[in-house]
Amino acid sequence: MANARIKICGISTPDTLDAVLAARAEYVGFNFFPPSPRHVDMAAAAALAARAGSTIGKVGVFVDPDDSLLREAVAAGRLDAIQLHGEEAPERCAALRSRFGLPVWKVIPVSNAADVARADAYRAAADLILFDAKTPKDATLPGGLGLRFDWSLLAGLRMALPWGLAGGLSAANVRDAIEATGAPLVDTSSGVESAPGIKDSDKIAGFCAAVRA
Numbered sequence: 001m002a003n004a005r006i007k008i009c010g011i012s013t014p015d016t017l018d019a020v021l022a023a024r025a026e027y028v029g030f031n032f033f034p035p036s037p038r039h040v041d042m043a044a045a046a047a048l049a050a051r052a053g054s055t056i057g058k059v060g061v062f063v064d065p066d067d068s069l070l071r072e073a074v075a076a077g078r079l080d081a082i083q084l085h086g087e088e089a090p091e092r093c094a095a096l097r098s099r100f101g102l103p104v105w106k107v108i109p110v111s112n113a114a115d116v117a118r119a120d121a122y123r124a125a126a127d128l129i130l131f132d133a134k135t136p137k138d139a140t141l142p143g144g145l146g147l148r149f150d151w152s153l154l155a156g157l158r159m160a161l162p163w164g165l166a167g168g169l170s171a172a173n174v175r176d177a178i179e180a181t182g183a184p185l186v187d188t189s190s191g192v193e194s195a196p197g198i199k200d201s202d203k204i205a206g207f208c209a210a211v212r213a
């Protein structure tokens with residue numbers, strides 16, 4: 001089986017971006033959700049995008065964004081894909097894909113089998129489904145909290161769309177996660193940090209090495 005592709009999310013500094021590039025992750029995520037400790041403003045996104053160049057896919061992370069935020073972020077971050085981590089309906093995903101001409105990655109929060117089945121509603125509206133752990137109702141963020149879900153819910157998954165796994169992944173557990181789910185793409189944020197929003201270059205390298213081990 002081919003190695004899973006890797007997305008390292010929530011990069012906000014040049015040195016940790018360099019660690020992602022050195023580790024040859026396929027995607028880097030820039031977070032445009034203001035309450036997040038990983039949030040980047042447009043100037044920072046532009047500087048990071050210029051440094052990243054075109055050898056890595058640049059994914060913008062959004063939570064129920066309006067079109068003007070998307071327009072600014074797509075240009076500043078030279079985005080290659082739009083990750084929607086809120087309550088965006090299939091119609092909204094399809095509209096944004098056509099408006100911005102970019103692939104849409106729709107996040108499906110999971111705590112049970114019915115949640116996994118919800119992905120099917122996006123088959124004509126998104127380009128990739130990212131399964132992440134459902135956060136508690138009173139959580140401060142809809143993602144990036146290092147929460148896992150029961151990976152056996154994805155065992156034997158047959159999907160019409162490309163898909164990936166997120167939620168609480170780290171160097172210590174990502175191999176088990178890939179073996180349990182067969183995920184063709186893995187995404188991590190807090191699992192490669194020393195504190196919320198503070199990425200750790202050694203952990204980034206360790207995560208990528210563990211995926212390819």
Ligand SMILES: O=C(O)c1ccccc1N[C@@H]1O[C@H](COP(=O)(O)O)[C@@H](O)[C@H]1O
Nearest residue numbers: 009036143144145146167168188189190
């Ligand atoms: O990271 C954040 O702060 C964040 C904020 C709002 C929406 C999503 C966010 N993060 C994404 O959540 C998943 C899982 O993160 P973790 O590995 O469990 O920390 C990932 O896609 C992050 O990009």
